[in-house]
Amino acid sequence: MAESGPLVECELVKIVIREESDQQYIFLKEKDGERTFPIVIGIYEAAAIDRRVRGIETPRPMTHDLLAHVIEALGARVLRVVVSSLRDNTFFARLELMRQDGEVDLDCRPSDAIALAAQTEAPIFVAEEVLESVTGM
Amino acid sequence: MAESGPLVECELVKIVIREESDQQYIFLKEKDGERTFPIVIGIYEAAAIDRRVRGIETPRPMTHDLLAHVIEALGARVLRVVVSSLRDNTFFARLELMRQDGEVDLDCRPSDAIALAAQTEAPIFVAEEVLESVTGM
Numbered sequence: 001m002a003e004s005g006p007l008v009e010c011e012l013v014k015i016v017i018r019e020e021s022d023q024q025y026i027f028l029k030e031k032d033g034e035r036t037f038p039i040v041i042g043i044y045e046a047a048a049i050d051r052r053v054r055g056i057e058t059p060r061p062m063t064h065d066l067l068a069h070v071i072e073a074l075g076a077r078v079l080r081v082v083v084s085s086l087r088d089n090t091f092f093a094r095l096e097l098m099r100q101d102g103e104v105d106l107d108c109r110p111s112d113a114i115a116l117a118a119q120t121e122a123p124i125f126v127a128e129e130v131l132e133s134v135t136g137m
Numbered sequence: 138m139a140e141s142g143p144l145v146e147c148e149l150v151k152i153v154i155r156e157e158s159d160q161q162y163i164f165l166k167e168k169d170g171e172r173t174f175p176i177v178i179g180i181y182e183a184a185a186i187d188r189r190v191r192g193i194e195t196p197r198p199m200t201h202d203l204l205a206h207v208i209e210a211l212g213a214r215v216l217r218v219v220v221s222s223l224r225d226n227t228f229f230a231r232l233e234l235m236r237q238d239g240e241v242d243l244d245c246r247p248s249d250a251i252a253l254a255a256q257t258e259a260p261i262f263v264a265e266e267v268l269e270s271v272t273g274m
Contacts, residue, residue, distance in 0.1 A: 044181040045200070060229065063182070063200050066245045067207065073241045074211035074234070092197065097211070104210045108203045 007082060007125040012114060015050050017043070026114060028083070028126060037134040039091055045111035052118040064115040075099055078122035081113035086130050144219060144262040149251060152187050154180070163251060165220070165263060174271040176228055182248035189255040201252040212236055215259035218250035223267050
């Protein structure tokens with residue numbers, strides 16, 4: 001898909017869950033640099049990411065597990081996830097799937113993208129212009 | 138897939154959301170009969186089902202929207218969802234997907250199954266033995 005600019009590989013470095021708050025935070029940091037920024041996400045997605053990072057298994061598949069199973073069962077895999085833009089203080093993301101006959105890209109929220117990346121060990125990319133905009137660097 | 142017994146088509150007839158509670162309820166009722174039963178689900182899944190039933194659109198795709206988009210983008214569709222068993226007071230379900238080369242079945246929670254059914258208008262089935270067990274009829 002057409003990108004407006006270069007992408008920077010990032011990694012999930014911190015999850016901050018405050019039970020009493022509606023807003024949870026995940027922090028992404030560029031792999032080959034020091035720029036770091038937070039993304040506000042919901043408790044449900046934060047819990048999903050946290051479970052995955054800690055390797056906690058649940059008796060029944062949770063929603064993001066099901067999402068990963070569907071992708072695999074339909075013969076595709078997560079190529080990468082991309083935090084592609086920031087508009088009105090809201091991040092937008094993209095899920096890039098690879099299947100036999102080519103690539104499929106889908107719009108999603110960064111929280112779902114990163115939950116899925118954490119689960120499938122797919123790399124996380126952030127658009128350089130988003131990184132510049134949120135870090136001022 | 139092998140079924141332990143006959144299935145009964147049901148429909149979602151009620152969603153009870155109590156913001157102050159951790160447990161929300163959805164009620165399924167058999168289409169050609171009067172048996173009805175509740176399933177306890179989480180607030181996140183209840184909200185997803187409620188949004189879909191009311192036709193409320195969100196600016197960005199929520200997790201179950203993404204799940205439906207992934208299924209469609211990978212060339213499959215939701216054939217039906219099945220509440221297949223009840224063990225230790227926990228319901229288990231199955232998502233049946235159809236793609237060009239055949240059917241794919243995946244274990245899931247009833248809440249995810251019904252959220253997806255509500256979204257894709259796929260039919261909901263419940264194993265007769267589950268219906269008997271929860272309604273005593």
